[in-house]
Amino acid sequence: MGCMTDRGQAKACPTCGFDEAKPPELPFELPIRTVLNEQYLIGRALGAGGFAITYLGWDIRLARRVAIKEYMPSALASRPENSTQVVPHSGPSRDDFNYGLERFLDEARMVAQFQENPGIIAVTNFFPANGTAYLVMEYLEGTTLKEYLKDRGGRLPFEEALEIMTPVMDALRELHRVNLLHRDISPDNIYVTTSGQIKLLDFGAARQALRDRSQRLSVILSEPALIGHPEGRLRA
Amino acid sequence: MTTPFIGIDGLACAPGNAQAIGKRDDQQDSFGYSDPADAGFIAHGGLVAIVADGMGGMAHGADASRIAVRTFLEQYALKIRDEPISQALGRALEAADRAVFDFASSVGKRRDVGSTLIAASFARAGLRWISVGDSALYIYRDSSLTRLNHPHTLGARLAELVKRGEMSPEEAAIDPDRDALTSYVGAGGIPQIDWPAESILLASGYMIILCSDGLYRALSEDEIARIVTASSDGQVAADALLANALARDLPRQDNVTVLCIRVAEESR
Incomplete structure (x- = not known):
């Protein structure tokens, strides 16, 4: 149940070490094997x-x-x-x-x-x-761009950054074509698979763009939130 | 009837508050004070006043501002003697942001729900404050009214461009999105925070005002100053400011919340 490979008779999974007998980590998890x-x-x-x-x-x-x-x-x-x-x-x-x-x-x-x-x-x-x-x-094997960046010391060479962001921009172009805004492009929501594919996750903040511009905007976040959530620090 | 005084080491603060829904369907402003009876806490943490103006469809704006105020006061109340007031204000703000963000996410409205927040601590050593959004903090002293905090709006940014000569004042004045917020609590990270390091001297006769934009969009600063001059204490001022704002009868009058704190020497 930790990696979905057959563990045979072993108590803990020989592939990933997951032990079903251990209590759940997160509150309110669905019971394993539901x-x-x-x-x-x-x-x-x-x-x-x-x-x-x-x-x-x-x-x-x-x-x-x-x-x-x-x-x-x-x-x-x-x-x-x-x-x-x-x-x-x-x-x-x-x-x-x-x-x-x-x-x-x-x-x-x-x-x-x-x-x-x-x-x-x-x-x-x-x-x-x-x-x-x-x-x-x-199911994707890989990490978020955030973790990927952290592993690389927080910086990427331009070519690599472009390689990663190009599929993201292509995806955004498709969204914009049907008047959708993602509104939450961030390293948290970009996934880098082990095979090198880039995937946009989490459309929780996506919305239809305002067609009718007679309606005023109530918020313009002109720069991305500078502080990560929740482990970031405030800027004074 | 005079407002009860809260003694802060020789200085007396008389707080007052007034609120109205205006012409809106919901009251999305919230406000609060820290415990005025807890002299032990006030001695190191001061008395805290806070106003928050929420946004988000349905009742979610009201939820956002209420959660912001409640979380901020709860977290600030955890302050111990050794923690500087300034740091406690920042810590409480961060907690409020997280709480509002979590709420927004749980109703599937991330980036559509949030709140402004202006919080001020009144201590003998001075006034310290922290602000996000377009609610206002004014100080009335020496017969003049001064706004202390910077509004986090597109209009404020455009004003910078006008000052630098990169935009005409006319262009800035007619931008339809000039009132849009550029920073708020609840986005999961706050882009701009007004959080000065210096404290502001408090002296007898001063009046400090915290309010949502519903007040200053109805009354000019001159009008606010005139009303404050004529008010004997915080509650009288708050009531008068509210009444005058509503008397303007603006067609889309926003929620109005105003807190007024009069400072006086404590009579011994």
């Missing part, structure tokens, strides 16, 4: 962002690895122990949860529009379950 939609086996959690948990998954039918993103906003909802259900807190949180779920669907539809684009992460399925919803994507 089956979703009669098709996907849930493995270890790859990461969580406070409003979504991403798991390594196994597509039982197609016999391949997938990444599965679950809408799980920890401020608005929780998962009872040993349950697979996501339960919104009572009161205004319930409305906010439902609203966020709708936006999650919008996000899925937006990414799904660009399946042919090699620079954008591929979406293979989206379905409701457990009181929430799941986005199934291709």
